[in-house]
Amino acid sequence: MSVPEQEWQWEQRRVDDVVGQIRRRAAELEAQIGDVRADVVELRRNFWDEVTINLSSLDDLVETHFSIRQQAEVLADRERMHQQGARELKTLRKLADSPYFGRIDFQENGSPRPESIYIGIASFKADDDTFLIYDWRAPIASLYYDHTPGPVSYEAPAGTMEGTMSLKRQFVIHDGTIRLMFDASVTIGDELLMEVLSRHADVHMRNIVATIQKEQNRIIRHDRGRLLVVQGAAGSGKTSAALQRVAYLLYKYRKTLTADEMLLFSPNPLFSSYVSTVLPELGEENMRQATFHEYLVHRLGRLFEVENPFDQLEYVLTQSGAPEHAVRLAAIRYKGSTAFLRLIRAYQEFLLLQGMQFRPVRLEDRVIVSAEEIKRQFYQPGAPRRMPERLEWLRDWLLKQVSAFAEREWQAEWVEREVEALDPADYRKAYQQMRQSPFAGDADDYDRQREILARMVLRRYLRPVRARIKRFQFVNPTALYRRLFQDPSFAKRLAGADGLPAEWPEICELTLKYLDQRTLPYEDATPYLYLKELVQGVHMNTTVRHVLVDEAQDYSPFQLEFLKRLFPRARMTLLGDLNQTISPYGGALGNQEDLLQLYGPQETDVIRLTRSYRSTREIVEFTRGMVPGGEAIVPFERTGDRPQVVQARDRTSLHRGIVEAVEHLKRCGCQSIAIICKTAAESREAHEALGPGLGATLVDAFTPEFAPGILILPSYLAKGVEFDGVVVYDASEDAYHTEGDRYLLYTVCTRAMHHLWIGCLGTPSRFILDQPDTTYRLRQAGE
Structure with missing residues (x-):
């Protein structure tokens, strides 16, 4: 609903006044920071001059110790003041550019008149201590995200607050000027969401506090139980909401919770870089981030060469003709199961009676x-x-x-x-x-x-x-793990009613071969570490209180059980999409029974996000047909071009078509373009052929962060990120034809925000041709 001109002018005058106060406060703070910075420099320069050193007796030694400690504490205090002031100044500068994005008029029951509540990324008070801006995480701000005008209520520390919301207004403010303003009768007006979603992708994830939807707000403010599972369609905002959830928890429990007590397991180091700016933009310190593989290498890297999940996946995707391929796939599935977890627990009980292996x-x-x-x-x-x-x-x-x-x-x-x-x-x-x-x-x-x-x-x-x-190093965990595979009938007795896969004798032979090479396949790393801890003492982290696992569909049930054991005091948030399962484990999120057993039904909540915001309606309508149950995915009403499917008769014409597609995307205004290949090997070949001419950057598992421009990367490194335009290198039937390929192709295509171009060296994949021909445009290269 448009706002009358007179009201617009009044709101702009308020913006001018608030921005003026923010800038004055920022100037004062900047001067204070300068003074503190000078103190820090002076203290560092003269640190030893202020310390009395006398080592002639024990008493003098104690005095010297306390003198050094006192001076160090003074320095540390000044440095903390400087860091805190710098963070606050950074927030004030953001507020000066865009002080707030929402307003609600709320009259609490029993109150004589309504109060106007303006909501932004941080709180700001006038000199008389009245709120000019409320932090989006404040309890009253939930009214903006969850309700339409009318009778409303929200949960506050003092209890449930009830009243009436008479107005919900939304703003887009840049450089202290209102660019867009309207009154909304829905949670977040489509006009504001359209304006945000129409922007170009960036090398870092943006915060979404101005456009949080009601279902995302449930994730952010969820605060009960040990386990929250978020199952969301591609582009539904699950990762963004989870990061805002971290910011919310740090705000709500700011006296008892710090960023160092929160940990995010990312799918790869690139993703860690991609999301690294979200919390600092909201004035919070970044939480700790790691990949699960990094943790495994930290614990086992001195004993073995630990395979990373990308090499495992590369093997699965590229070595289908290898003699051991089918056996290894069976090993990956079984070693990630709770059945194997139970077998190892039974093995521990057996070892109490006989069979322990020790080092002298x-x-x-x-x-x-x-x-x-x-x-x-x-x-x-x-x-x-x-x-x-x-x-x-x-x-x-x-x-x-x-x-x-x-x-x-x-x-x-x-x-x-x-x-x-x-x-x-x-x-x-x-x-x-x-x-x-x-x-x-x-x-x-x-x-x-x-x-x-x-x-x-x-x-x-x-x-x-x-x-x-x-450190219990007299126990020999490697010998104990080998024992499980040296006699296939031994494990069969331990497995009992669970049974073993038909390929178990071949799995035993393959496992022993890797152990002899001092190589630990990715599927063995967690079970080996679990057994090692059962017999050498459990390694637990009791300082971490919140664990978030992104792309959790690619974790095995065994790995999730291990994480629960590793962080016994932590609450856990799992984020994932079954339709983006690319791991050969099959995906822990697909088994509801395993999930409920982690912490129990009473401690587990599942939230499902079905609306996709990332891609245009045309891209969503095309991609959702690739996966079972895709009809439940709801596209956002942002229109664009239909995906282009281009058949090429040979690789030369395919490459020519890709170059033309990239040039077209650049003319359309795309600032981030990804040429996504299936594997790392294919990415290297594509970069060798296309990279020099296009000025494209090759991305691999060791690339520290995304660069702007044109990227060439394998499918599994594109997970969790988005691009203005996506070029699928080769989506032919030869390249994507198995059931696992179905989800891989879906994942690749759903990275596109505005434009999707799909190359095919020959006949397109069945997962494309099975879609209604109205959802894409099929043509020959050169047309």
């Missing part, structure tokens, strides 16, 4: 305790019944054996040789220790000093031995 405790070439001795002690009658307690009991016994070894060994010849090699400082230290002994002079000084030096040598040599024992 050594001091270089000397065996202190043999593996057989450790095993006998582990299975002693009366040993603790549970694995953690038994291992701690065994650890304490081993430490005593090391002490006994040291007592026996201090007079050995090798120790004497090491004593002779000590430097003079060690001799002085031994002499001082001897002089301070209450028994000094009771024995030969020379013999006493030699004993002290000998024990000093042993302590140094045995220190790493004791450290390995304390």
